[in-house]
Amino acid sequence: MSGPNLRAIWAIYRFELHRFRRTLLTGLLVPVITTSLYFVVFGGAIGSRMTEIDGIPYAAFIVPGLIMMSMFTESIFNASFGIYMPKFTGTIYELLSAPVSAAETVTAYVSAAATKAFIVGIIIFATAHLFVDLPVAHPFAMIAFMILIAVSFCLFGFILGIWAQSFEQLQVIPLLLIMPMTFLGGAFYSIHMLAEPWRTITLFNPIVYLISGFRWTFFGKGDVGIGFSIAFIAAMLVLCLAVVGWVFRTGYRLKK
Template sequence: MNLQAVRAIYLFELARTWRTLLQSIATPVISTSLYFVVFGSAIGSSMTEVHGVSYGAFIVPGLIMLALLTESISNASFGIYMPRYSGTIYELLSAPVSPLEIVIGYVGAAATKSIILGLVILITARLFVDFEILHPLWMLALLLLTAFSFSLFGFIIGIWADGWEKLQVVPALIVTPLAFLGGSFYSISMLPPLWQTITLFNPVVYLINAFRWSFFGVADVDVGVSLAMMAGFLTICLGVVSWMFRSGYRLKN
């Protein structure tokens, strides 16, 4: 393992965060704060509790997960797309750096930025509502697993995309709607039976519910199923990345 190469890629990507601090950290935090003001005040005034948890606290895991998914994908996809766009990817591919080291550097940096953002939002949430984290170690483990899984997914999108527009297609038109419809702001038990069944086909439901369980010990779906879904998604992403490097898909042409 060429740790020096991994460190160079990792630190270079992290440095971009500090250069664009307003966009990378401040904007998502402000947006999340507005969600607390709008949903917590407007809806929370008429719906005081969900599963015995105050509505303001209930939406905290969903808001963190919403920011985590979108930022993980955006950070990782932009990070690998820029070298492809500028042509410097060929210098990286010709250097004595293995595909594994490249992935660790880019995905690790993207995941680190997303985890920092998630923790900042968690601290910000305490300014609006009081809550306790029932399973803090599980919360951190799920935060790490989600950040790395979706950073890996974003890495795949960054290689797949052949234009700036495609970088935003999946996060804007697929991931964000799935997060909103996946129980970020409500319990799926509130839906009619038919829509509850349909919602279970939304993979983001399992992410949000597992994360919410780590906070309050309540979930609409079995936590074991959620963990299996997350592990399966991570495995698929690893397989796709491996195939991309072995075949040279959009990397060598």
């Protein structure tokens, strides 16, 4: 039994990263500017009135949320656009007829998109250090969390790219679903600050568990237990893998 086609995986991976390098300046500059603006608005204006949350300086408290918010968007956009373009141009049929398995195709596209999202996350993390003293209680857990988030949301973006039939549909879920859920998921505040029943309602927002878990890696505390956060990420990863497997088995919006 032959092993995975590493040459094919590497070729697709390099191709996708080359597309990222063509817009490298914009891709790196935008997160820096956006993060700086968030610190000016939230860290400066709001932070001057709300100095601490759970004993954590407000400017430091919002950093995990900023990183997660950008990684959610980058992961979904990069992965969805990466697989949508071959569909749009018709080259998807060449890929499907090539001696490359579904697992190898997904691995290449998702790995490339996750790499881009991870780089953006690290850039925001480094930019945050220019504004605030940022401790990291569990550095290895932080890196692992970023990788899992990037891979999970890239898989979600991959599914979105296959489902979408227009560029407008590519933007519907990130803009109308993920972004509002992130703002309402404790990115800039603790859900414990909310009165009932809103606090309980917020717990039905899955983004809460992701941001809370990532914040735990920084400060050793979060809005929900770290076990719940890890369980949710694992469940999301398994669900996305199952959907991707179903897509390739059935040819949903791939073979017409």
